Amino acid sequence: MAAPVNxxxxxxxxxxxxxxxxxxELASVPVRRRADxxxxxxxxxxxxxxxxxxxxxxxxxxxxxxxxxxxxHLPDVAAQSLVAARSATTSPFxxxxxxxxxxxxxxxxxxxxxxxxxxxxATHVLFESGRxxxxxxxxxxxxxxxxxxxxxxxxxxxLFHGSEIRGPREHADREPHSPFAAAWDEYVRTxxxxxxxxxxxxxxxxxxxxxxxxxxxxxLPEATWLPLVVDGDRFTAAADxxxxxxxxxxxxxxxxxxxxxxxxxxxxxxxxxxxxxxVEYRRLAGVPHEQMASxxxxxxxxxxxxxxxxxGVLLAETMAAGxxxxxxxxxxxxxxxxxxxxxxxxxxxxxxxxxxxxxLESALLDVLADRAGHAELAxxxxxxxxxxxxxxxxxxxxxxxxxxx
Numbered sequence: 001m002a003a004p005v006n007x008x009x010x011x012x013x014x015x016x017x018x019x020x021x022x023x024x025e026l027a028s029v030p031v032r033r034r035a036d037x038x039x040x041x042x043x044x045x046x047x048x049x050x051x052x053x054x055x056x057x058x059x060x061x062x063x064x065x066x067x068x069x070x071x072x073h074l075p076d077v078a079a080q081s082l083v084a085a086r087s088a089t090t091s092p093f094x095x096x097x098x099x100x101x102x103x104x105x106x107x108x109x110x111x112x113x114x115x116x117x118x119x120x121x122a123t124h125v126l127f128e129s130g131r132x133x134x135x136x137x138x139x140x141x142x143x144x145x146x147x148x149x150x151x152x153x154x155x156x157x158x159l160f161h162g163s164e165i166r167g168p169r170e171h172a173d174r175e176p177h178s179p180f181a182a183a184w185d186e187y188v189r190t191x192x193x194x195x196x197x198x199x200x201x202x203x204x205x206x207x208x209x210x211x212x213x214x215x216x217x218x219x220l221p222e223a224t225w226l227p228l229v230v231d232g233d234r235f236t237a238a239a240d241x242x243x244x245x246x247x248x249x250x251x252x253x254x255x256x257x258x259x260x261x262x263x264x265x266x267x268x269x270x271x272x273x274x275x276x277x278x279v280e281y282r283r284l285a286g287v288p289h290e291q292m293a294s295x296x297x298x299x300x301x302x303x304x305x306x307x308x309x310x311x312g313v314l315l316a317e318t319m320a321a322g323x324x325x326x327x328x329x330x331x332x333x334x335x336x337x338x339x340x341x342x343x344x345x346x347x348x349x350x351x352x353x354x355x356x357x358x359x360l361e362s363a364l365l366d367v368l369a370d371r372a373g374h375a376e377l378a379x380x381x382x383x384x385x386x387x388x389x390x391x392x393x394x395x396x397x398x399x400x401x402x403x404x405x
Contacts, residue, residue, distance in 0.1 A: 034108075042099045047078065049123075050074075051122050054128065055082025055128060059128060059129065065394070082137075110135045111134055129198070130201050132145040156402075160198070160211050164195065165216065208405075215308075235293045235317045237297075238294050242375070243300050249279055252284065260307070261304070262357055270303070278365075279301075292314075297323075300324060304326065309328055310333070311337065317385075319384050320382055323378055325353065326355050345387075
């Protein structure tokens, strides 16, 4: 029923928008009042010497993860995350945040109510994906907020997640199996326009720059890597069976974006191996994130992506679960990960099996041929996830790059 309701809402708003100005204002008053009540009901920032606000997208739940990490691992820090909805439909796949602005709330006086409260309560702001946190949360730019933040004495930085700053053409030049190497369609052209806008805004931005995965340091060499945060204990606890003990190991693939994961190639390989009786292939689609731990924990092998080159959230969760993680990570990315691990006292062994579209089948056959060796590699995963993704390292980076300013 959600889709027809949303269509009716859109039609109603179009009808209101077509009315003469004074009539339109009068017709929108009840909606504005409801929206403003939602804005005023948002939880105030707790008291602390340093008060961090992160938003507005909470991509893959990372805004909430970083806020939680700062609260847990840094002294005298309060932190809140913001997600601004893009649809009136409540999605089962959403990641909760401290502040959730519905589409209705965004029709209220966002700048005057929400934005002014951020200016009163925060001491530090982290812009996600180059978007503002004070108002105009989707169409605006972080540059729109800078003057007001600095007038209020609020330090700020920007964080990029991936496709919003990774140029498709440049990625195709670096990666021989890039998903952007083929002729561009509307999807890639849209990505390129978003990257162009963010690159332009970034050239006019003077604050610190962070990226959530080490591959983005190829795009923004001046940036600092802010590690992803995952609930590793939940994934470790969900993996209650030994890995690679079944005659036909379970291989999982859960593409959030099939094009950016190389799903067509992955499926062709895994379906062929399943037909040959070598593995049991499970593809996940439409599964809320809170259920992911049980699915990952029930697998032996998880194939994340073979074309993009980034170690994302699912890869960290797979390592936390002690499953065999398979992904394409370029040499420079692996070296950065290895160096960071040695800096934390680890051995520098990245517990991820390398595979691209040409090598995926042979890599999986190697896993089957050397089960003991790959089970040992997978067993390194939980310690890796604790060292890098339990929030301690992320909190240290936030402290160094932003919160100490």
